[in-house]
Amino acid sequence: MRPLSAPLALRQARQHLLEFGHCPSGLVDERLARSWQRSVDEGLRPTGRLGAPDNLEQHALWLLRGRHQELLAHSRPVMEYLFEQVRDSQSVVVLAGPCGTLVDTCGDPYFLGKAERVALTSGASWHEKQRGTNAIGTALAEMAPVEVQGAEHFLERNGFLTCSAAPILSGTGQLLGILDISSEHSRGNPHTLGLVSTAAQMIENRLLTSGGQRHMRLHLHAHPEGIGTVAEGILLLSGDGWVVGGNRAALALLRLSVAQLGSVPLEQVLDMRLEELLSRHHRRPDAPQALRRHDGAALFGLLVPDRRTVRPPAATPPAAAAPHDALARLDTGDARWRTAAAKARRVLDKPIPLLIQGESGVGKEWFARAAHDSGPRQDGPFVAINCAAMPEPLIESELFGYRPGAFTGGRREGRPGLLREAHGGTLFLDEIGDMPLALQTRLLRVLQERQVVPLGGGQPIAVDFALVCASNRALREDADQGRFRADLYYRINGLTVELPPLRERTDFEELSARLLAQIEPARPLRLAPALLAALAAHRWPGNLRQCASVLRTACAMLDAAEDTLEWHHLPDDFQAELQKASRRPPPAQTGRPPQNLEELSRSAVRQALENCRGNISQAARMLGISRQTLYRKMAQDKTGPY
Template identity: 60%
Template sequence: MPTPLPALTLRQARLHLQEYGHCPSGIINERLLRSWQRSLAAGLQPVGGLRQTEHASGDELRQVLERNHELLSYSRPVMEYLFESVRDSQSVVVLADNRGTLMHTLGDAGFLNKAERVALASGASWHEDHRGTNAIGTALAETSEVEIHGAEHFLEHNGFLTCAAAPIMAADGSLMGILDISGDRHSGHPHTLNLVSMAVRMIENRLIVAGSKRQIRLHFHVHPEGIGTIAEAIVVLSEDGWIIGANRAALGLLHLGAHDLGAVQITSVLNVRLEHLLSQQNARAPQTITVHSHDGTRLAMQVHLDHSVLPAVSRRSTEAVATPYAAEDALSLLDSGDLRWRSAAEKTRRILDKPIPLIIQGESGVGKEFFAKAAHDSGPRCNGPFVAINCAAIPENLIEAELFGYQPGAFTGARREGSLGRLREANGGTLFLDEIGDMPLPMQSRLLRVLQERSVTPLGGGKTVAVDFALICATHCKLREQAEQGKFRYDLYYRINGLTVQLPALRERSDFQALTTQILRSLSPQQELHLKPGLLAQLAAHPWPGNLRQYSSVLRTAIAMLNPDETGIELAHLSDDIVEDLMLSAAANQAINPAVNPAMNATVNTAINQAINQTGATLPITQNLEQLSRKAIELALNSSRGNISQAARSLGISRQTLYRKINH
């Protein structure tokens, strides 16, 4: 529990908020300020007589209890256990529903009378609209753990309390209720909120198990011994493998949010097929198996499934295998597990048999042309030509002839037999225009005419020829912004912008380990290569401004450095400039934001020493922290192409801090 501010300071801040509509900056945290503002908006006044507050009648309370029967049933035993931990501490343990109505309380006899005088009893509403800032109401509003101490309460009438509350979430991500410990502010303990949070995890785990007995349920942890403990992760699956429920531990391990429930399949986050999971199910004694998440995390797992629903599950699984997306098309062969990449692929699949153009956005080197070729190979035009044109690589004076073709003798230097042009070459297949944002404006006009009329007239005259092709464009820039700046035609933008997908940069991808394995396999199919764990972590933390193109080149060089009997790539196998970049990047990030990981200093120093010993590279280890800080900012800004917010996130600091360091 952080050291609370003096009551006088908090009172003055509240008065300032009432009078001027804002608090002096830096006095209270943002969450408390939001709560005070909501309390004011509800018409509450910190001082003075209390207005009539909400309290459920006998019938209303009975309805609340009936509606929350399951929550009460699984919460009461945990509350009793929790109360034993705080007995004789002038405290009360409280369970509220998802509207802030108190349903059940356990407390010290000496404190209960005092608590009841502020309506801390069953039937009372502790919603912020009725009681102002308080742990129960504020936890409801923020959907997060909250601790409110003494004068932080908006109503001074409640200032004698210290309260810690945490929301109880259902398996589907909805809010079920709030568990709270309230006590005398003089007896507050720094571990109270942790106690409440652990109790909530116990309740949530029991509820998710009780509510999913006729569904597929996965229990997992990074350690086999963690299964069955309060720390275990639990996922609930539909019959065809969609994640429809999960506890917080599972969401954290799988890098998912509550909004992903019902929208993500288990195969999107684990390197395992549903049929394999079902084959491991054993009702008498669940077997512990090993699976891997797409970020490479090794997980111990048990599968639970009621045998009465196994036939239906097996039937749905068979049907799922027969769906078009389950087949291994060219896009799926590139898929190594990143959810953003997979989302782009799934959206693309839906338009491949429709006359809808595709724009692929992404930084240079993220694999836009690979994605475009895979989209072509996955669609109905896969037997037709795939014609790729880099609009930034063709000289401006030649691009018209390259695209539209020309008649014999159309211009000086033209081939005697003339040229079909790339647009006619793409007939019956796919035309891929890479870096279309760099196409000259006059050519944009001619391309627009082709797309409108679906015909091409070669340079030098001649017969107009009809063309039929699917159109895929790619760009590293935002075409809408280019159009707003007059650098790209709006009418062409609207013509080519059927579906736009964004491919993530390498530093943003969650599948770095799986992607590395995939690249190594393609570069060296004859032997199974791998990166040593320490090096993998360093490479994953690198910003990679050249993305996959740069990373593949680095791995290709490292493979060339291997001895015939070696299969593990180490730091010594990398080019000296990459070693220097890795060490400098790690040291610089630690210099600019040492709070991210206090143990990093030792790790960086060890890595630098290893690099010197293994490679003999001369590294700038004598640079002071200010120089390293400037270097970190330079690397982050280059990697984010000047995007301040993105650079700040990569450095683990706020935008304001980054602006301050830039201007320093």
């Protein structure tokens, strides 16, 4: 936190704060004063003991890391690079999620041990509410790079640290995480804050240019040589020429604010329309173009169009041979699922809306996304809206957008709305059955007329998107009983596909193997046959979502040397659920011949599995029964030796 607070001023300010409850002005940096004030207002005491350790449990941390997977993947190489720069200074490089909880650390093992004693370890929260003034929590509160040195930390126990942290923002200004370097106070270096800020920028740029980003990009700099460096501006443009995102450098170069993103067409910031930019790009794709800002300032820009924009209009249609598309990659062999995918494939290049029905957690959203990635609009945006999760007053403005000043509390510049953001791609309306009736009427009009009128009026704007809806309710019944507009039901139901619940799928073995590979891509894992059988026979009320979550927890329980998931790796409550579901008879005793038909059958199953080394399909063939029947039999005998 600059300017550096003199020790005496610091002591005086802190004493005053603790005695009178507020920080005197002029003694310390304003950000520090604000942060100390917040810490006091939270009821924290500088010398007080922290409450019980509040680190996330392993499962919750696992889930959190899963949610921030993309950020983690792009941050890790940068963190390792950063650590190389500070290797000799007893430091740890830390990544926190947007709530201040640490999700990754990289550092000097000796200092890591020391840092762990003050909870600089994955799963711990460094939000100011928990730990008072500290670089991570304060950068989060101030949304700006921050350095906190020694005694500037609110809690005295953290006074041996000097920490520098910078926020990592998305292309639309959302906080994605905080990058931090923490060192022993005595080893602090005046350049660390600059280093962390640059590294945070590198991560932001990686995220903007990674494969997940579907917009056109305009890379900008005041000099052509600056394009491609960490200092370049990156602007995201929608297919119809609106500025929809950008890094901080781009916003600064073009004098735009985050609030303007999504509501400014390109020609309002540069002296050129998108069409001209594109045609120049086609002539010289790799050469930066000379541009002018509206005030006349010179800039250079290199356009990176999405494939959709550069593809010639009459592109050759995808081969009709055996599908190798995104839907095929999700296919693990269940016949009903495969039929649903095959049907969906037939309408992907036609203006026929797809309605996906199925219980909660069967994978409707994944199916929808894969359908989008398998169709001709795969390079356009996939905009998913959960109609049940969005507060009713927000749905309308979020969907349809609004004009500047359309309502109090809206953004001054207005907003294009999600329907327009889906232009050129796919609009996925999840839980459409929960959309309020009044909005159903407006949506129906958009679907009929293929144009949107933003709130507050103005010219209708043409939109073109593929429509995919999903619901776990019987929509037909809702329509019959007036809970859902019948005309909207017929409009969205061009083709209905029903995804089977997990308990009715016949591909549990392959599906669970796929889930394990997704959870631990670098580590070949398997389920012990008895456990596999029990899981395959389970009813799975939460379907694939529940199964993925159980396996994720079980994987977290594995030791590094283990590669097989067993009963004891399962969460306790789920073990109890399984036990209850399958009240199994006592296992057959070994060493004596089978005494009755049931024991005979059990012993045949064990023998077949042993002979086939646990391969379910082979064993089922050998026994002449279906795999489902074999799973059921195995589940009844899950303590068996296989």
